[in-house]
Amino acid sequence: MDVDDGAGPAMFRLVRFWSRQWAPDVVQRLDAEAPETWTVQNLYVIQAIHSASGSSDEVTVADVARQLGLDRSVASRMITEAAGDGYVLRETSERDARRAALSLTEEAQRYLASAIAFQHQAFDRLVEHWPAEDCERFSGYLRRLAGEVLTG
Template sequence: MTAEAGGPDSEALLDSIGATLGKLRRRTHLVKVVDPPVERKDLSRNLVINIVDEANSEITVGGVADQLGIDPSAASRMVSDLISQGLLERLASQRDGRRTVLRLTPEGTAARDRFRRQHRQAFEHITRDWPARERLEFARLLRKYVDSADDL
């Protein structure tokens, strides 16, 4: 299948992006060579930890819900799980004492780092047969894509 710019194959390739990105997220955590092994709840925990970690300012449970595109009650359950695991903590906002914001604990930072190592291991395993140049180019383009999405 060739995907020359403007050709019919390029249209099919571009039409497949949504499903491809979803599959990427779902499949990466299933790679069995990752050490330590990925646990069942790690996918959702990783999502919330990254949202809290990447927040440019204070973030609330409502902010997590907005970022994930889910109901606030579902986000609250996810956050409560992370708090009970000692990965997040609730604090009074420094801007508005009536608000409660979220912050990673030292254990949460360690979990973030573990998730990142696991993702790198999965990436390296999945792309193990790729030339190094292609592996790095894909990583660079994927980061460029995410950075562009962040700019929206």
């Protein structure tokens, strides 16, 4: 399909816009009493583990690396920091003792819930002036695209 309607450049403008919005100070917008450990880096790890757990009964460092588009060593360092901050439990894999099985703590779940609520609010604010059927259609297309990109 060769559609020359500017959708590709528009998508990349949106990605650049939202990457700037998701800056280190975003946690102040999530929860006024957020701890200093509520960093964007920790949130990336939390979201990656959460996403990977939907398709696997055991999440590994390699899964997080794949989710974040990083090599394993960088992902491992990020996971170590998130574990040190109390967001990730790192245990020996039941399938392969050489690997770590990752899971989220209750505090990570609280942080994730705040981030998801913020994301819902941001989307709602962006399209609040649109007709309801346009919002629903666009929302469906975004979920479809994310599902295809993140699982394919």
